[in-house]
Each structure stands twice: as structure tokens, then as C-alpha cells.
Amino acid sequence: MYVSFITDAHFKACVRYVLSSYSNAVNLRDSISKSIDKGDIFKSDLFSNVVDPFKMTFDIQKIGLKEWVNKEVLRQLDKSVEQKMGEFHQRLLGGIDGWVDLGIGHEVDLMKEDKTVYLEIKNKYNTCSSDALKGVRGKLEEITKENHQAVGYWAYIISNTVQKSGVEVWVKRGFNQIDAIRKIWGEEVYSLVTGQEKALEQVYNILPTVIRDVVKEDEIEDLSFIINQIALLIEPFLDEIKERIYREVF
Secondary structure, eight states: OOOSSSOHHHHHHHHHHHHHHHTHHHHHHHHHHHHHHTTOGGGSGGGSSOOOHHHHHHHHHHHOHHHHHHHHHHHHHHHHHHHHHHHHHHHHHHTSTTEEEOOSSSSSSEEETTSSEEEEEEEETTSSOHHHHHHHHHHHHHHHHHOTTOEEEEEEEEOSSSSOSEEEEOOOTTSOOOTTEEEEETHHHHHHHHSOTTHHHHHHHHHHHHHHHHHHHHTOOOHHHHHHHHHHHHGGGHHHHHHHHHHHHO
């Protein structure tokens, strides 16, 4: 067993969800191959976003084509991966006995089955905009107003403060202070849901093993191999790509 508070199958399912973002590298490779067959590599998904032609030139000359492809592919994948990190924690914690992952489109993300605790969970402190955070606060106030036994939390895993983990009443400008509405962050989030200290650390330490097991079980292609294939595909068209990128931007 990877950790004591969730099943191995659930842990793997959460890891698969995040790893699915990296499969977009396969889509990029296939898109390039199809575009080459159609006679216009520039129509591939790799160039669907604006590329700085000057930065590209510096990078290719300094670090080489393969490393530039590596950086560009990872840059495009990163946004999708980042979006899924908050959902990773939501899904993982939602698989703990006594808790429910409410999914997308509900008032909050997680709920204790007895309806005494509600969490809106984010990966980072700054994930929410000011307006979105006001919305979170409003939803938690509605929940605790309707259910006087409930405690609502704005939860985030990664803090921007010196105090890396903690829990306190959520004092927010423009809102009344309500003891039943709190913010919780870092290891305290996992401790609250699992009832175990250092639960987040347990997840972090075993995560590489779970990733390796999922990659092996699902026979997921190695990302570095895919990136190398992409570099080999575009190398013969490098001069054409550089010219097209410049014309697209200017």
C-alpha cells in the first residue's frame, strides 16, 4: 500500500489524470507528422501559439534545436498540467473514507459526508483572482448560514507566506468575520481530511513510485523520446519555420 488513507487504485487514478496532460506531447508529434505529409509543417499544433522568433533564434544557437523543442513542448504542456494540480489534490482527498469529491460545477470542491466540513481547494495561494476569491467567500458564507453545524474552508496547498502550513479564521476585507469560515493551507489541509499528521509528506515521498508504476502499467511513452522525435521531424524544415514565424509575428 502506497499510503494508509487511500487505496492504491485511487492514487493511481489521480496520477493518471495528471499524466494525461503529458500525452499532449504525442498529439503534438502526430500533428507535426500530419502537417509535413500535407506540405505545411507550420500548420501543426506546435506553432498554434505565438513564438518569439528572436528568442527562438537565441535558444537554438545557444542550446541547440533539441533543447529548444524540449522547452517549447514543456511550455505548452505546463499550462494543462498546472490546471490539473489543484484537481489532483481535490480528487485524491475526495477518495478518503468519509469525504466526497463534488467535482466541477458545485458550490465547493470537497465535503465531509456528514456535511460538517466543506472545502474549496486550490493548488496555490494565488490561483484565485480577487473576484474569484470573493465568490469563494460568498459560497462558504451561504453554506455555513444554511447549516449552522458546518465549517467552511478556503484551502490551498502551496502558500506564499513564511508560515508554510496553518489554519485560522479567514479575515477578509469587506466581509464580516465568521468563526466558522476559515482558511487552511499546506500540510494542515491533508491533516484535516486524513486525520493524520504529515499525510501530505507521505503523498509527496511516494509520488515518484506511483508515477513510475502507472507509466509502466499503461506503457506511456517516454517524454524525452517523443521530444527527440519532434526535433528530428522539424530539423529539415528549420529555415522555413524560422521565416514563417518571423512573418507571422511581424
